[in-house]
Amino acid sequence: MGRTPAAGEAEPLHRLTPRQFESLTQGEGDADALAELVRAEHSHRLLLLDVLMDALTPLAGAAAGPLPAPRRAWDLLAAAQRRAPTAVRELLDLPETGLWAAQLLNRLCRPRPHELPLWADVGHLHCLAAAAALRAGLDFSFPLPCVAGRVELPALGQVRLPTRAAQEVAVLAARAGTVTVTAPHGIVRLPDDPSRPAPGWLPLHHTELRLPGTAPVRLAFDDLGPHRIAPRPTGAARRLGRRTVTRLTRLVQGAARLVAEADPASAATLTALLRTIQPMQAYELFRVRSATSGHGVGGLALSLPESELACAAALVHELQHSKLDAFAHLFPLIEEEPGPGRLYYAPWRDDPRPLAGMLQGIYAFTGVARFWRGRTRLPGGAHDQLAWLEFSLWHGQLAQVVPRIATDPELTEAGRSLLDGVQAIVSGWSAEAPGETAAREAVQLAGRLAADHRVLWRLHHVRPFPEDVEALAAAWPTDDGPTLPARRQGVRAERRQWHLDTRAVLARMALADPVALDKLRDTADEDGVPGVxxxxxxxxxxxxxxxxxxxxxxxLSLTEAPATPAAWAGLRLTLEETGRAPSALRALTAAPELVRALARHLHGRVGRQVDPVELAAWVGRAVDAGT
Known part of the structure; x- marks a missing residue:
């Protein structure tokens, strides 16, 4: 079959030197290591396409439908590769190509009802081949799938034709530099310069990132293609307006400069890996939405950030995920047949996470902490409260989490090496402390926010046994205080957005724009805060x-409604800051779920309103006795 268009240019066996391996396990990666990751990821992509072609071959006509057989598209791709190998390699390495291939292979392996006919899904290969042939300057004519009037030309843009059909066939013809796409109900002629819009033609938006000492990076803003890292509820991409494209371009270019200034390791990763940003719907201040996929290394989905700084942190975060995905394609981090899944507390998430998710989070936030640390070390960084808050928060969380995850028996040798490398970096940061008073206050705030998140997580996900709660309720309110049950608890793993970062978001706003935060008090009420x-x-x-x-x-809120987790955690936070009721503080730190469950029991089954601080202090006497 000629497995890949580059069949005559087989990639060598991929190896990392000990120095390259160590640099990647520490969350960084020097230029040579990153270049080898890129080469290895190309081989991984070719292997994925090879497996896909093998899966399509026995399906014959069922996979092609009204289109030519997949082999014909493969042959056109190979012809383009002989003329323009670099252009074809770029197309095959697109994050969207990996997303499509993996999704289609999954569809073939696990058949289920699907809105898109199989032939139209397979037909993305034909679109890839046509885009490659156009970039190679070939004269050709080739049928392509037209879905809802749209014909995709990867890395170039999208043709939009008038049609009433959900799916039909369009024919792309290239002759002497003229390119047309013809369908039963219309024809579109592509402009001589495909980067410019024309009737029926929407080009991809592109920009260039120029970082010191590196070649320019050509970056696509993909607001057209159907293969999304974070699909919209409607399933279709949403075209950006001109002003939004201009703003996003300015934000990303400025963010890249900030990354290069504060974090050379992440700047090197950006240059080596980043190829596509898929815009997502904006959310709220200090809550940038972003995502990556292991099948689309080099691509990320991103909501419109509120600032270049927020954009920079999001880029660093997601590029760490991409780098780890590429690394894991070379070195599996978890045993292939893991035992019963363990769930862990992840201080950057609302939900309990399995081992694979913990490794991703640890690696990502090692980069995030490194970026903010770099900000504190720039001229004037000693006064940057936000940078000190972010660095201290994520550094402290990593220091707590990494040792616990490092003992998981399902880690491979590479997985253990990764955690050892991260631990070495995190430990090296532990001796650093700010000298400025404002920065020290930010560090202290980071510790309180970390504790707030842990307590909130426990309140949402840890459940004491009902009989233990009943025994405590029967003892309330004895003078001697309760006897706490042995450590018996269950974790409820719900994937739901609890917004455990709410007070952290407000704290960031207080540091970044205290005037705006004060103005919110004029619009907030007991039911909510607009925009948060x-x-x-x-x-x-x-x-x-x-x-x-x-x-x-x-x-007051808990006296009337003792089930609210956020209010219990908020009460604990204020007790910590005011220094009042130390026994209550200890109970709400060590066993907040027990205090909450007891309050709910007394309020619901006994019908008694209980002062929450008094109840927590009562439980806290047992915590004191056990310490």
Whole structure:
């Protein structure tokens, strides 16, 4: 069959030197290591396409439908490769190519009802071949799938034809530099310069990133293609307006400069890997949405950030995921046949995470912490409270999490090496402390926010046994205090957005724009804070520097509705800041789910309103006795 268009240029066996391997396990990666990852990822992509072609061959006409057989598309791709090998390699290495191939292979292996006919899905190979032939300057004519009037030409753009059919066949013809796409209900002529829009033709948006000492990076903003890292509910991409493209371009270019300034390791990764950004719908301040896929290394989905700095942090985060995905294609990190899955606390997530997810999060936030650390070390960085908050928060979380994950028996040798490398880097940061008072306050705030997230997570996901709660309720309110049950608890693994970062978002706003935060108090009420999902008035009062008043709001709320996890955690946070009721603070730190369950039991089954601080202090006496 001629397995790949580059059949005559077989890739050598991929190896990393010990130095390259070590640099990658530490979350960084020098230029040579990254170049080898890129070459290895190309081989991985070719292997995936090879497996896909083998799966399509026995399907014959069922896979092709009204289109030519996949072998014909493969032959056209091979012809283009002989004329323009670099252009074809770029097309095959597109993140979207990997997404399509993996999704189609999964569809073939696990058949299920699908809205898109198989031939139209397979037909993306024909679109790839046609785009390659166009870039190679070939004269040809080739049928392509037209889905809802759209014909995709990867890396180039999208043809839009008038049609009433959900799927039909269009024919692309290239003759002497003239390119037309003809369907039963219309014809579109592509412009001589395909980067410019024309009637029926939408080109991909592109920009160039220029970082010091490196070649320019050509980056696509893919708002057209159907193969999405984070699909929209409708399944279709949404075309960006001109102003949004201009703003996104400015944000990404500025973010790249910030990354290069503060974090050379991430700048090198950006240059080596980043090829496509798929825009996502914007969310809220300090809640940039972003995502990657292991099948689309080099691509990421990104909502419109509020600033170049937020964009820079998001790029670093997602590029760490891409780098680890490429690394894991060479060195599996988890045993192929793992035992019963363990779930862990992930301080960057709302939900409990399995081992694979923990490794991804650890690697990503090692890069994030490194970026913010770099910001603190720039001229004037000692006064950058936001940078100190972010660095201290993620550094502290990594220091807590990595040792626990390192003992998981399902780690491979490479997985253990990865955690050892990260641990070495994180430990090296531990001796650093700010000298400026404002920065020290940011570091202290980071510790409180880390504890707040842990407590909130426990309140949502850890459940004490009902009989233990009943025994405590029967003892309330004895003078001697309760006897806590032995450590018996269950973790409820729900994948749901709880917004455990709400107070962290408000804290960031307080550092970045305290005037805007004060203005929110004019519009907030007990039911919520506009623009900060999950926040209530008490949270806003706390963020504006009034923990005593915030405590009053939390306390009142819990007296009436003792089931609210965010209010219990907020109460604990304000007790920590005011120094009141130390026994209550210890109970809400060590066993918050037990205090909450007991309050709910007393309120719901016994019908008694209980002061939440008094109840927590009662439980806290047992915590004190056990320490």
């Amino acid at each position: 999902t999950g926040a209530v008035l008490a949270d806003l009062v706390w963020a504006t520097g009034d923990p005593a008043t915030a405590e009053h709001h939390y306390r």
